Amino acid sequence: MKQTSISIGGRQNVNPKEVIRLQADINYTRVFLADGKKILVATTLKEIEIRFSAFPKFVRINKSVIINIDCIKYINDEQIIFQNGETLTPSRRRKKAFFAIYHH
Secondary structure: OOOOOEEEEOOEEEOHHHEEEEEEEOOEEEEEEOOOOEEEEOOOHHHHHHHOOOOOOEEEEEOOEEEEHHHEEEEOOOOEEEOOOOEEOOOHHHHHHHHHHHOO
């Protein structure tokens, strides 16, 4: 049976399909959802990355952000543009790996 929710800290669970991105905030992580909600959890991004590792659509693009590639609208040379209009820039170090995953 396919997992439909992931524990993100405490008693909070999210459906991975609803997550746009995960962003580090010191020892906390901000979870940005497709419906516009934001959840702050007392879990590090490193721990969240481990929990989301079963979902290959989640990719770390820099030291503080993991994104859901299903939420990308398009990509130009330097930026990732999401369906909700937000933009992010992958780090130089992670850019090549990100594009390799995204274009598969």
